[in-house]
Amino acid sequence: MKICIVGAGFVGLATGVMFGKLGHEIVCADIDESRVNAVNSGKSPFFEPPLEKELSRLVKRSRLSATTDVVRAASEGETIFLCVQTPSLPSGRIDLHPLKSASKTVGRAIKRCKDYKVVVVKSTVVPSTTDAIVLPILEKSSGKKAGNGFGLAMNPEFLQEGSALKDSMQPSRIVIGALDKRSGDILAKLYAPLKAEKVRTDMRTAEMIKYASNAFLATKISYANEIANMCVRFGIDSESVLAAAGMDPRIGRLFLRPGLGFGGSCLPKDVKALRDKARSEGFSSRLLSTILAINEAQPSEAVSMLESAIGALRGKRIAVLGLAFKGGVDDIRETRALPLIETLRSKGAAVVAYDPMAARSFARAMPDLEFASSAAKCLKGVDGAIVQADWEEFRRLGRTEFSSMRTPVIVDGRRCLDPDRIRKAGARYLGIGYGAAR
Numbered sequence: 001m002k003i004c005i006v007g008a009g010f011v012g013l014a015t016g017v018m019f020g021k022l023g024h025e026i027v028c029a030d031i032d033e034s035r036v037n038a039v040n041s042g043k044s045p046f047f048e049p050p051l052e053k054e055l056s057r058l059v060k061r062s063r064l065s066a067t068t069d070v071v072r073a074a075s076e077g078e079t080i081f082l083c084v085q086t087p088s089l090p091s092g093r094i095d096l097h098p099l100k101s102a103s104k105t106v107g108r109a110i111k112r113c114k115d116y117k118v119v120v121v122k123s124t125v126v127p128s129t130t131d132a133i134v135l136p137i138l139e140k141s142s143g144k145k146a147g148n149g150f151g152l153a154m155n156p157e158f159l160q161e162g163s164a165l166k167d168s169m170q171p172s173r174i175v176i177g178a179l180d181k182r183s184g185d186i187l188a189k190l191y192a193p194l195k196a197e198k199v200r201t202d203m204r205t206a207e208m209i210k211y212a213s214n215a216f217l218a219t220k221i222s223y224a225n226e227i228a229n230m231c232v233r234f235g236i237d238s239e240s241v242l243a244a245a246g247m248d249p250r251i252g253r254l255f256l257r258p259g260l261g262f263g264g265s266c267l268p269k270d271v272k273a274l275r276d277k278a279r280s281e282g283f284s285s286r287l288l289s290t291i292l293a294i295n296e297a298q299p300s301e302a303v304s305m306l307e308s309a310i311g312a313l314r315g316k317r318i319a320v321l322g323l324a325f326k327g328g329v330d331d332i333r334e335t336r337a338l339p340l341i342e343t344l345r346s347k348g349a350a351v352v353a354y355d356p357m358a359a360r361s362f363a364r365a366m367p368d369l370e371f372a373s374s375a376a377k378c379l380k381g382v383d384g385a386i387v388q389a390d391w392e393e394f395r396r397l398g399r400t401e402f403s404s405m406r407t408p409v410i411v412d413g414r415r416c417l418d419p420d421r422i423r424k425a426g427a428r429y430l431g432i433g434y435g436a437a438r
């Protein structure tokens with residue numbers, strides 16, 4: 001089948017490469033010319049090495065191409081996946097402008113064509129968006145009726161950055177919310193080669209499944225941090241507590257670790273969008289507000305730990321290792337590095353930062369920040385360091401690097417380092433959520 005992907009971002013490209021590997025012909029459409037050029041030269045516009053490898057193979061075999069001509073690409077596709085971004089407005093409300101604009105363009109393509117096309121919303125959207133916003137736009141710009149002139153479905157994506165292609169090829173479940181049976185069947189057939197269970201629902205249910213999943217993951221992280229913050233004050237290591245609690249299958253170990261809080265392109269904005277949507281329907285979610293409040297406060301916990309070890313931060317020089325929202329990716333959307341650095345600076349510290357992949361994009365967000373070109377250079381002469389993202393290279397830091405610090409104190413904000421190794425190499429180790437640090 002010929003598949004059109006509108007929006008060549010993480011989700012669009014992972015979906016395109018996954019269907020390309022299953023034997024379909026893929027055309028990606030994006031309004032960003034630099035992304036289109038990158039894709040056509042077999043390069044991923046973001047750091048995702050396994051995805052890039054497969055992308056480059058498909059491009060070489062002419063199984064996947066990209067264009068800025070969205071109408072042409074959508075005209076050629078039998079199934080059209082809408083994978084554009086759905087960010088937060090300053091109020092927390094979901095910003096549907098990119099989706100509305102993409103829907104209008106796709107509708108114009110449907111108008112031109114005689115064949116039956118299925119439009120699939122893969123972007124994360126609050127319940128009722130597909131039927132109450134996307135559907136009327138498509139009908140108006142195509143002049144056709146949904147469920148008759150074209151099909152419509154909602155198919156949320158659950159991939160994680162850093163393992164985008166693997167997650168697309170081996171999803172935990174495939175949710176197919178369809179307007180009509182025919183659209184649902186076409187989508188189910190497309191996904192048939194993947195082993196995961198297919199959950200067939202209506203479109204609003206599919207939309208809500210995505211939010212219920214992300215809100216739970218965010219809850220789990222904030223819960224782990226709340227327990228960790230108590231453990232610190234009780235003189236207990238939260239990691240042992242949470243690891244043992246997570247052995248209960250009703251709880252589960254994943255996402256149950258102390259840290260600096262959640263960031264990235266999904267969890268913060270999805271929790272805010274769900275809270276806003278609930279509010280617009282007259283329901284005030286105290287749980288979601290608390291999850292967000294705990295998350296906001298978490299970088300200060302790491303800063304307090306550092307202060308307890310080296311005293312007031314005014315006039316001190318502090319290294320921040322890792323600027324991406326997590327290790328292994330170059331995405332800085334909602335990274336905790338931003339509030340962390342702001343807190344350090346508000347206390348009078350001078351900050352020097354390093355990230356193997358995300359420094360350039362972070363420099364655009366914080367142009368006056370001092371950057372080092374390696375973790376070793378970042379540590380030179382500093383009074384303390386905070387690890388913000390779990391990059392493999394930070395695990396290799398040792399005596400040579402620590403001895404170049406003015407005060408060798410490491411706050412491990414992700415609990416990704418080996419405390420014994422750090423101590424043996426001559427530095428003081430403080431793991432976030434670790435009571436012994438106080």
Ligand SMILES: NC(=O)c1ccc[n+]([C@@H]2O[C@H](COP(=O)([O-])OP(=O)(O)OC[C@H]3O[C@@H](n4cnc5c(N)ncnc54)[C@H](O)[C@@H]3O)[C@@H](O)[C@H]2O)c1
Nearest residue numbers: 007008009010011030031032084085086098102123124157
């Ligand atoms: N990134 C993730 O880990 C992830 C995981 C699951 C779900 N999601 C959801 O998937 C959606 C896409 O996320 P993403 O991270 O891939 O976004 P992204 O920002 O990486 O990519 C979106 C792409 O859409 C393009 N675009 C915007 N408007 C367009 C238009 N009118 N026509 C054509 N292209 C257009 C942009 O130029 C951009 O390249 C979001 O709703 C997000 O919440 C993301």
